[in-house]
Amino acid sequence: MAMSWADSVSAAENPAGAASKSAYVPPHLRNRPSIEPPAQASYAGAAALGNDHSGYGVPNVVGSRWSGQRTENRSGYVGGGGRGGGWNGGRGGWDRGREREVNPFTEEDSEPFSEQESSGINFDAYEDIPVETSGDNVPPPVNTFADIDLGEAVNENIRRCKYVKPTPVQRHAIPISLAGRDLMACAQTGSGKTAAFCFPIISGIMRGHFPRPPRPRVAFPLALILSPTRELSCQIHDEAKKFSYQTGVRVVVAYGGAPINQQLRELERGVHILVATPGRLVDLLERARVSLQMIRYLALDEADRMLDMGFEPQIRKIVQQMDMPPPGVRQTMLFSATFPKEIQRLASDFLSSYIFLAVGRVGSSTDLIVQRVEYVQETDKRSHLMDLLHAQRENGVHGKQALTLVFVETKKGADSLEHWLCMNGFPATAIHGDRTQQEREYALRSFKTGHTPIMVATDVAARGLDIPHVAHVVNFDLPNDIDDYVHRIGRTGRAGKSGLATAFFNENNSSLARSLSDLMTEANQEVPAWLSRFAARSNYGGKNRRGGGRFGGRDFRRDSSYNRGAADYYGGANMSSGYASGGYSSHGAAGVTSAWD
DNA sequence: AAAAAAC
Numbered sequence: 081m082a083m084s085w086a087d088s089v090s091a092a093e094n095p096a097g098a099a100s101k102s103a104y105v106p107p108h109l110r111n112r113p114s115i116e117p118p119a120q121a122s123y124a125g126a127a128a129l130g131n132d133h134s135g136y137g138v139p140n141v142v143g144s145r146w147s148g149q150r151t152e153n154r155s156g157y158v159g160g161g162g163r164g165g166g167w168n169g170g171r172g173g174w175d176r177g178r179e180r181e182v183n184p185f186t187e188e189d190s191e192p193f194s195e196q197e198s199s200g201i202n203f204d205a206y207e208d209i210p211v212e213t214s215g216d217n218v219p220p221p222v223n224t225f226a227d228i229d230l231g232e233a234v235n236e237n238i239r240r241c242k243y244v245k246p247t248p249v250q251r252h253a254i255p256i257s258l259a260g261r262d263l264m265a266c267a268q269t270g271s272g273k274t275a276a277f278c279f280p281i282i283s284g285i286m287r288g289h290f291p292r293p294p295r296p297r298v299a300f301p302l303a304l305i306l307s308p309t310r311e312l313s314c315q316i317h318d319e320a321k322k323f324s325y326q327t328g329v330r331v332v333v334a335y336g337g338a339p340i341n342q343q344l345r346e347l348e349r350g351v352h353i354l355v356a357t358p359g360r361l362v363d364l365l366e367r368a369r370v371s372l373q374m375i376r377y378l379a380l381d382e383a384d385r386m387l388d389m390g391f392e393p394q395i396r397k398i399v400q401q402m403d404m405p406p407p408g409v410r411q412t413m414l415f416s417a418t419f420p421k422e423i424q425r426l427a428s429d430f431l432s433s434y435i436f437l438a439v440g441r442v443g444s445s446t447d448l449i450v451q452r453v454e455y456v457q458e459t460d461k462r463s464h465l466m467d468l469l470h471a472q473r474e475n476g477v478h479g480k481q482a483l484t485l486v487f488v489e490t491k492k493g494a495d496s497l498e499h500w501l502c503m504n505g506f507p508a509t510a511i512h513g514d515r516t517q518q519e520r521e522y523a524l525r526s527f528k529t530g531h532t533p534i535m536v537a538t539d540v541a542a543r544g545l546d547i548p549h550v551a552h553v554v555n556f557d558l559p560n561d562i563d564d565y566v567h568r569i570g571r572t573g574r575a576g577k578s579g580l581a582t583a584f585f586n587e588n589n590s591s592l593a594r595s596l597s598d599l600m601t602e603a604n605q606e607v608p609a610w611l612s613r614f615a616a617r618s619n620y621g622g623k624n625r626r627g628g629g630r631f632g633g634r635d636f637r638r639d640s641s642y643n644r645g646a647a648d649y650y651g652g653a654n655m656s657s658g659y660a661s662g663g664y665s666s667h668g669a670a671g672v673t674s675a676w677d
Numbered sequence: 678a679a680a681a682a683a684c
Contacts, residue, residue: 308681336683359682366683390681490679513681539680560678 184321185240209248214635215435219255222246228254230283233327241322247272249439253413254279262434263413264383264427264635268446269570270546271439273415274319277305277379282324284377284411285352291374299332299347299370301354303377304404306395308385310335310357310517311524312544316381317355329353334370336360337517344369353377358386358394365402372404376411378430382543383414384423384563392426399430407432417570418443418563424636436635444602445566449573449581451605453596456584461556462500464584468554469506469534482551483527486536487568489557497556498536508534511541543567546574555583562595585611593618 211221222228224245225238246254249267256263257280267273281303293300305320307313317333324331332351334343336359343360347369354361354370364370378399380386386395404410412431419427420443428434445451456464465486472484488494491512498510509523509532520540527535528547535541536556542564550572559565565583572579583596593614597607 310682340684357682359684361683363683385681394682542680564680 181326184318184325209440210438211248211252212438212635213252213256213435214638215261216433218435219259219261221251222255223251228258228279230279231286231327233286233325234279234282234323237323237325237327240325243275247276249273249437250276250279252437252439253277253415256435256437257281257411257413258283260411262407262411262431263437264419264424264431264434265413265415265437265439266419266443267415267417267437267439268444269417269567270446270574271417273381273417274316275323277381277413277415278316278320278323281305281353281377281379282320282327282329285329286327288376290376293374295371297348298368299351299354299364300374301332301351301370301372302374303353303379304361304372304375304398305353305355305379305381306358306361306386306398307355307381308357308391308543309540309545310337311511311520311541312381313355313357314521315544315546320353320355324353331355334360334364336363337520340364358391358398361398362394365398372398372402375404377413378404378410379413379415380430382416382567383427384416384419385543387423387426418566420563421634421636421639428637436637438634441602443563443566443599445569445581445599446573447603447605448576449569449579449603451569451600451603452580452582453585453600453608453611454582455586455608455610457586458588461584462497465554465556466504468552468582469501472552481530481549482533483530483547483549484534484552484554485527485541485547485550485571486534486554486556487542487559488536488538489559491538493557494536494538501534501536506534507532508536510536512538513540539564539568541571545571547571548574550574551579553579553581555581558583558585558589558592558596560592562592562599565592565596566599585614590614590618 225235225243228246230238249265249271253263253265253267253273253276257277265273265276267276285302288302290302305313305316307316313333313335317331320331329352330350331353332343332346333355334347335357340360340363343364347354347364356364361370365372380395385391398404407430412434414427414431440446454464469484472482486497486508488497491514494510494512498508501508509526511520511523511527515523523532523535524541524545524547526532530549539559542559544567553569553572555565555568559568569579569581572581585593585596589596593611597611597615600607
């Protein structure tokens with residue numbers, strides 16, 4: 081029988097226990113009738129993971145409706161770990177024993193906005209959001225966080241986050257992940273995807289029994305979360321720390337451009353959930369400072385980006401060529417707002433009989449974002465931007481409460497536009513990949529706090545970053561790919577709030593005309609007549625082609641041009657679709673805060 | 678053609 085990982089850590093601190101290999105009983109559970117239901121045992125184990133939250137060990141019955149044989153298989157994986165000094169080679173054991181955990185809920189940086197904070201999540205706007213799932217035996221959605229027993233400590237963190245009820249993607253994705261199923265999930269930007277994959281991972285780690293980490297000085301994370309940019313990894317790390325506060329689950333982040341030594345120290349102190357960018361992780365793997373052999377959960381955020389040409393080789397190396405358990409042994413979850421069919425096909429290499437979930441149209445923008453397209457010649461872009469900014473300033477929508485994010489195509493372009501804006505009296509900062517990590521983080525912070533309410537950015541800031549109070553996204557240069565456009569404008573209109581997106585369009589963007597006008601039509605936006613003419617002129621059918629119809633949620637396994645040999649991919653014909661089925665809308669309460677990011 | 682991601 082496999083010892084819980086937590087138990088083994090504790091046992092390592094207690095040589096007698098380790099020698100006998102008998103299950104470690106934490107002090108607060110000694111002298112009780114011996115109780116061995118797995119749920120309670122694992123809770124006790126988690127309590128031993130180094131939190132001093134008293135009352136934690138109170139047995140909490142786990143509603144494991146969906147915990148199937150998959151979960152059992154996973155816990156049984158890796159027979160290793162019968163011996164040895166346990167975690168961290170005798171340097172004090174797990175987390176150096178109940179070290180004081182920093183409270184992540186002190187928001188020192190949200191001062192300027194405190195008045196405005198947490199008002200008016202617009203749930204009604206999501207009432208008729210289309211939801212589609214496909215795959216075998218899809219677990220039904222939940223309506224409240226109470227319907228999912230994530231454990232007392234996580235519930236408390238949900239309360240601290242002021243989440244009142246789950247967002248649509250959370251309602252569907254969390255039960256699927258808790259059931260141990262692989263998942264490919266598409267949900268609109270700003271709809272709460274991070275929590276959707278973090279909660280099940282944290283809960284699974286708290287409840288699971290895991291073998292002892294086999295070697296000292298090597299980190300053996302149980303969960304790996306990969307993202308395409310350093311800032312996004314930081315953000316996910318910050319979120320995950322909140323969700324796992326006082327659960328004993330340790331979250332560590334690793335990314336490039338920052339001193340590796342501090343990250344190594346954090347890893348040595350023990351890690352359950354590792355959040356990383358691919359490059360730094362490969363480095364750590366090659367240095368043998370991290371092993372993936374105990375990974376039970378793999379989550380790719382912005383998964384379509386992670387599997388595109390630029391990243392795919394690194395991801396394959398990490399997932400397929402190192403020591404990570406194969407699909408079916410680990411649980412894999414892919415999340416993004418966009419999921420091109422060809423990437424879906426590629427992604428199925430990493431998944432095992434997965435469930436496809438689409439909440440809202442795949443790759444759709446939300447109709448909470450007002451989208452405008454203006455015809456602007458290349459040479460007129462700067463003065464046109466100036467006009468927009470002046471108009472904003474006159475309307476009083478300039479400043480700390482209304483940030484403007486300006487996307488450009490190149491790093492040089494970002495530098496020069498930033499400089500030009502500053503010269504013209506608009507406090508701006510810029511972020512791109514040629515800046516030092518320090519400069520990048522400073523720029524983002526200066527923008528978030530409203531110190532420089534304008535930020536010029538390359539696509540480094542296009543995905544995932546949650547920056548409250550971005551009122552306006554300007555596509556100074558449009559991207560070539562409509563999916564990139566969707567992610568860029570998704571920096572505004574988050575958490576059910578409205579936003580404005582303005583794009584400067586000219587002949588250079590004609591290849592985008594058709595997909596842009598289609599996207600705007602779907603989102604009930606006004607398409608200028610001249611853009612429709614551009615769209616009609618352009619030949620359509622390349623990469624930017626999107627399917628039609630009112631359901632965007634399309635599992636490529638259901639597309640006849642992809643599913644020859646469908647049995648390989650697609651376990652069954654079970655599919656359900658509905659409009660937020662399960663009475664989501666009946667819970668609508670204006671002004672309620674939610675887990676929307 | 679550009680952007681991102683390790684040292």
